[in-house]
Amino acid sequence: MKVNNVYAEFEVVRDFSRCINCRLCEKQCANGVHCYSVEKKTMLADDSKCVNCHRCVAVCPARALKIVKSELTFRGNANWPDEVIKQVYRQSETGGVLLSSMGNPKEGPIYWDKMLVNASQVTNPSIDPLREPMETRTYLGKKPQRMERNPDGSLRLEHTPGLELSTPILFSAMSYGSISYNAHAALARAAKELGICYNTGEGGLHEDFYQYGSNTIVQVASGRFGVHKDYLNAGAAIEIKIGQGAKPGIGGHLPGAKIVADVSKTRMIPEGADAISPAPHHDIYSIEDLRQLVFSLKETTGYAKPVIVKVAAVHNIAAIASGIARSGADIIAIDGYRGGTGAAPTRIRDNIGIPVELALASVDERLREEGIRGEVSIIAGGSIRSSADVVKAIALGADAIYIGTAALLALGCHLCRSCHAGKCNWGIATQREDLVKRLDPEEGAQRLVHLVTAWTHELKEMMGGMGINSIEALRGNRLMLRGIGLTDRELNILGIKHAGE
Numbered sequence: 001m002k003v004n005n006v007y008a009e010f011e012v013v014r015d016f017s018r019c020i021n022c023r024l025c026e027k028q029c030a031n032g033v034h035c036y037s038v039e040k041k042t043m044l045a046d047d048s049k050c051v052n053c054h055r056c057v058a059v060c061p062a063r064a065l066k067i068v069k070s071e072l073t074f075r076g077n078a079n080w081p082d083e084v085i086k087q088v089y090r091q092s093e094t095g096g097v098l099l100s101s102m103g104n105p106k107e108g109p110i111y112w113d114k115m116l117v118n119a120s121q122v123t124n125p126s127i128d129p130l131r132e133p134m135e136t137r138t139y140l141g142k143k144p145q146r147m148e149r150n151p152d153g154s155l156r157l158e159h160t161p162g163l164e165l166s167t168p169i170l171f172s173a174m175s176y177g178s179i180s181y182n183a184h185a186a187l188a189r190a191a192k193e194l195g196i197c198y199n200t201g202e203g204g205l206h207e208d209f210y211q212y213g214s215n216t217i218v219q220v221a222s223g224r225f226g227v228h229k230d231y232l233n234a235g236a237a238i239e240i241k242i243g244q245g246a247k248p249g250i251g252g253h254l255p256g257a258k259i260v261a262d263v264s265k266t267r268m269i270p271e272g273a274d275a276i277s278p279a280p281h282h283d284i285y286s287i288e289d290l291r292q293l294v295f296s297l298k299e300t301t302g303y304a305k306p307v308i309v310k311v312a313a314v315h316n317i318a319a320i321a322s323g324i325a326r327s328g329a330d331i332i333a334i335d336g337y338r339g340g341t342g343a344a345p346t347r348i349r350d351n352i353g354i355p356v357e358l359a360l361a362s363v364d365e366r367l368r369e370e371g372i373r374g375e376v377s378i379i380a381g382g383s384i385r386s387s388a389d390v391v392k393a394i395a396l397g398a399d400a401i402y403i404g405t406a407a408l409l410a411l412g413c414h415l416c417r418s419c420h421a422g423k424c425n426w427g428i429a430t431q432r433e434d435l436v437k438r439l440d441p442e443e444g445a446q447r448l449v450h451l452v453t454a455w456t457h458e459l460k461e462m463m464g465g466m467g468i469n470s471i472e473a474l475r476g477n478r479l480m481l482r483g484i485g486l487t488d489r490e491l492n493i494l495g496i497k498h499a500g501e
């Protein structure tokens with residue numbers, strides 16, 4: 001007799017006094033949880049297939065459904081939590097690497113929540129953003145260190161090309177393939193309407209989205225999928241992805257099932273073939289090699305585009321960033337260990353890397369100490385959840401931030417963390433046509449615009465409260481932050497004082 005040790009994680013609770021057997025939940029669930037029994041004349045549910053994406057709950061016209069966490073439990077054991085026991089069972093059945101999606105869910109210090117923001121009182125008046133101008137426009141790239149003059153004595157006004165954003169928020173890299181065409185369309189349209197940028201990720205740029213080029217960051221990752229001259233020239237900036245927070249030190253793997261015709265054309269790889277990007281860039285083994293790639297990309301694009309180098313937040317991040325700043329890159333993107341992604345090996349996601357707050361503070365400090373902070377801008381990412389996180393990130397030294405998970409939530413994601421299965425019931429992390437159709441790109445774009453607009457309002461309010469009227473004045477202004485419940489060591493790395501000091 002085959003025994004199934006991996007119990008269902010969730011239970012479908014159906015209120016039969018409400019259910020009208022309309023079978024909508026059955027039609028809407030790509031995981032095949034619900035079915036109608038002709039014999040019993042009632043709906044049935046297979047709990048073991050439920051990923052708790054809430055699609056059925058949201059579409060049920062009778063409000064007859066709820067999903068609860070299964071009460072099945074192992075005997076309490078602090079050393080062997082239920083989750084770990086289930087993982088051992090699963091691996092002993094499959095022999096495979098555990099996969100997860102959408103970032104590290106484990107408890108760990110969230111430093112954003114251990115920092116409090118200042119507000120002006122009495123002598124340094126606050127600013128009312130409704131009545132006074134408040135500048136959120138942000139320029140990313142090299143900043144001139146001093147005024148320079150041309151041979152005729154006139155001021156030199158040409159600067160190294162950079163990115164201009166209406167607000168210091170960008171949509172982080174999510175490739176076409178890992179997310180759907182409609183999700184990409186929504187991100188592109190929203191970025192254009194907002195005057196910010198979205199990022200192609202490593203999947204190339206679908207021909208329909210070239211029209212959004214001035215709001216697009218085109219990525220060059222180790223697999224070089226979809227990279228060609230027109231692609232590089234299409235974007236407003238080019239990002240070299242060395243690493244990402246959810247899976248530092250390893251490459252990417254998009255299963256062949258997601259490489260449908262359009263994705264295959266965009267990535268320039270055969271349909272149905274797994275897209276495996278190598279762990280390292282095979283042409284980068286030193287800062288000099290990185291410099292060569294930075295300048296090859298600049299050469300290809302006529303020195304008209306800034307180059308971003310994205311790295312995962314890891315132990316020696318300050319020294320790494322210093323090297324990147326000297327490689328000729330214009331912007332460094334640092335991705336913290338809580339960053340989300342379509343699919344990542346669970347062990348790597350949960351155990352490798354460091355929180356972006358600590359990485360950001362130490363990078364900003366190191367670049368200042370070395371007198372090269374103006375050579376590069378810094379984008380911080382990896383679980384930025386609200387406008388308060390944005391304010392704290394900028395005060396810690398970021399010029400702008402990347403949002404990924406929050407953007408997907410705005411598109412309707414319910415954080416069921418099963419993107420790797422390719423059956424996203426909300427039409428986001430899937431290439432199945434029937435599912436993709438569920439996401440209306442126009443509506444999605446509007447929701448993204450609303451989210452970023454709301455965060456920008458809050459950003460202005462918080463800056464006004466501090467008596468600050470521009471992002472430029474907030475950047476690296478650690479006096480505006482105080483720590484709460486942090487050790488001296490942590491305060492020291494963050495470069496902030498404790499509350500009350």
Ligand code: SF4
Nearest residue numbers: 019020022023025060
């Ligand atoms: S969608 Fe709701 S009402 Fe319709 S069959 Fe499912 S549980 Fe019943």
Ligand code: SF4
Nearest residue numbers: 413414416417419424
């Ligand atoms: S994108 Fe879809 S599959 Fe991924 S976590 Fe969100 S709802 Fe679940």
